[in-house]
Amino acid sequence: MLTKSQRSARLQKEQKSEVVSLCFFVSVAVSGCGASVNDDLQAWMQSQRAETRSRVSPIPAPKRFVPQAYTEERSVDPFSSQKLTQALRNEMGHPSNSALISVELNRRKEALEYFPLDTMVMVGSLIKKGLPIALVKADNLLYQVKVGSYIGQNYGKVIKVSETEMNLREIVQDASGEWIERPTTLQLQEGTK
Numbered sequence: 001m002l003t004k005s006q007r008s009a010r011l012q013k014e015q016k017s018e019v020v021s022l023c024f025f026v027s028v029a030v031s032g033c034g035a036s037v038n039d040d041l042q043a044w045m046q047s048q049r050a051e052t053r054s055r056v057s058p059i060p061a062p063k064r065f066v067p068q069a070y071t072e073e074r075s076v077d078p079f080s081s082q083k084l085t086q087a088l089r090n091e092m093g094h095p096s097n098s099a100l101i102s103v104e105l106n107r108r109k110e111a112l113e114y115f116p117l118d119t120m121v122m123v124g125s126l127i128k129k130g131l132p133i134a135l136v137k138a139d140n141l142l143y144q145v146k147v148g149s150y151i152g153q154n155y156g157k158v159i160k161v162s163e164t165e166m167n168l169r170e171i172v173q174d175a176s177g178e179w180i181e182r183p184t185t186l187q188l189q190e191g192t193k
Helices: 003-053 081-090 095-105
Strands: 121-128 131-140 143-144 156-161 165-173 179-187
Touching: 081 095, 095 165, 095 179, 131 156
Parallel strands: none
Antiparallel strands: 121 131, 131 143, 156 165, 165 179
């Protein structure tokens, strides 16, 4: 025979199993109802996929590249002195212009004419045999420049040398292509190494 406490424990166990089985049957019943809704949803999705067509236009075929032969290799380089001389000959109507640059084209270039003026630095000055000399640094080399020397790539001729600056006359083309003289100054840069 079972005691009173054993009977109550057994009764609780049976009630728990009844509750669990009732929950199982309710969940199966609810999922059975939901299955028909899911089936309808799945069928609708499949019909929509079948009816929908993508509207992406095809990419056009690439154009065929046809290389062109370079025919200008025998022509005059636009940056050559030959081209400059040819342009000056064509402008014979302006004798002052051609005279201004023709003297510069016919002389031998000096060492500092191969450097742009903005890369040069005046680092000092001195007097040598009574003449003022500017000390100019270009490409980590020190040059002595006197009045009459040429520096820079624009036919810069040194006009005056003082302790603090060097005055130049450059020959450049203006917007209309005319050759003009332009004054320029290269000042002493103190503290440069």
